[in-house]
Amino acid sequence: MSAHVGDHQRAAYQTSKAGINALTRHVASRWGKQGIRCNCVSPGVVMTESAEKMALTPEALEFARMTMPSPRFGQPGDLAGVVAFLLSDDAEWINGQVWSINGGAMLRE
Template sequence: MLLKDKVVLITGGSRGIGAAIAREVARQGADVAINSHDDDEAAQAVLTDVEALGRRGIHVSGDVALPETAAAFTEAAVDAFGRVDVLVSNAGICPFHAFLDMPVETLKRTMEVNLHGAWFMTQAAANQMVKQGDGGAIVAISSISALVGGEFQTHYTPTKAGVHSLMQSCAIALGKHGIRCNSVLPGTILTDINKDDLADPEKRKYMEGRIPLGRLGQPEDIGGAVVFLASDMAAYVTGAALLVDGGAFVNLQ
């Protein structure tokens, strides 16, 4: 019960990595607020699981690209649970596209959701934590893509590098308030974002062959890393990046 009676906010919490994190933090004793954009049915399924674990949960719908969503999400969590202890900034998109003919709107939307959304949510949660006066933890889901390129990800990889950089700077800006800021860098995790890209059995076999642990990641693989960084076990960890990739990055040469 590493997060017993903590209040954890998770963006993009209705599916994939976010849903897995919601279930894991509830298992570790936290009450959970999840945000998603027009995904009420899936969000309700996550809340059902949270409540089955004996914890409370709420869902707040909204587009993280809009600054008002961050304020509304934080306020709803405070109204429901009285405070905010942890923010997990997870919401993100990756519409794969070639570089030379990428539409401006695809670039802008990816930047606004992945990077601006993380910034808005971090600021709103941090202000609430400062008001409370007893610190907190912010964990942003970056990506191995912050460290390596991708032919069809020229709009996505800069956002994930930016999310990691955001946590580094916020670790400095918020340290005096007792707020720790860290990022998790998942490798290839099987989620809705990449299911079409990995539908080709040959490509999937190739990807698995590059990973020393011999398999692609599951959303549940990220939950433990987030719990660690959110918990008092990481009380002296801030500004750090934790790779959770099965060893893929070190095997790229």
């Protein structure tokens, strides 16, 4: 989500995320004719073991919880299912897309 929102403190982090999105589209457009697919998953707050140990304050987590339509944060399995689908033959016509998997925390096109 950082590639799409403003943040007055983490310019390099946001720039790197926007670069990943652009690289996804580049790879898809450059090598798509050769059958190469490139898609990106852009997750919101996912409660992994490492995320629980990060410096997310209780206040930050509460703010995130209040601003998203989903009643919960993501779990690793939420992303795993999406990635498995994108890697499957069922997704062979999906290319160059950035999928926001974030419980509706960022509603956009």
